[in-house]
Amino acid sequence: MRKSKFEDLSTEFKDMICSMGDEEINQKIAECAKLEAEQRRIMGEDPKVLKVKDELKVLLEPYREDIKGAKLRIDYATMVLNNRGKE
DSSP, X not given: OOOOTTTTSOHHHHHHHHHSOHHHHHHHHXXXXXXXXXXXXXXXXXXXXXXXXXXXXXXXXXXXXXXXXXXXXXXXXXXXXXXXXXX
């Protein structure tokens, strides 16, 4: 069974949100959205992150090509079966 995406939130946060009025919840949403946007911006400008991201892209390329080829072969074999009226 999959865990709830909210499972890692603290009980205190969940209780706080449940005790707030609608306007307060909207303010908390805006506050969290600003924090998320700021962190994404900072992460996108971090030279260490950018370097590792580029290195990862290079490392993943052979795997991505193999996966792409496997998917293409699956699609072709499936198409042949479909053309024969079988799946």
